[in-house]
Amino acid sequence: MNDRTFLRVYRLPEKLTNGYCFGGGVPITFLNVDWFEALVDQGREPLTAFIKGKRYFDPTARFLVLADDPALTFVIEPAGKPA
Incomplete structure (x- = not known):
């Protein structure tokens, strides 16, 4: 399977929060650092290792892989923090 x-x-x-979300939400900023096919x-393990080898x-920091x-x-948690 490929x-x-x-x-x-x-x-x-x-x-990840910026005040209360009553009335429709409060924006927060995610930084888009990469995109590719996998x-x-x-x-997840080889993909996580690949991402950890990138310059960014x-x-x-925490990273969301979407x-x-x-x-x-999934989320890549900071070093020393449980996944």
């Missing part, structure tokens, strides 16, 4: 999925990588802000059947990767295939949508 199914591919398109995915995007976002660096999440340190604070093989679905390779799973910061081990103290794929068209839900199996590859």
Whole structure:
């Protein structure tokens, strides 16, 4: 099986909330740092290692990996924080 999925990588802000969300929501900024295709059947571990090898990767930050295939949508937590 060689199914591919398109995915995007976002660096999440340190604070994911910005006040109360009454009345329709409050915007927060995600930084889009990468996008590419990946093989679905390779799973998250090789994909995580690939992302951690990129220039933009910061081990103290959180990253959202958002794929068209839900199996590859996940968060990379900062080093030392449980996944």
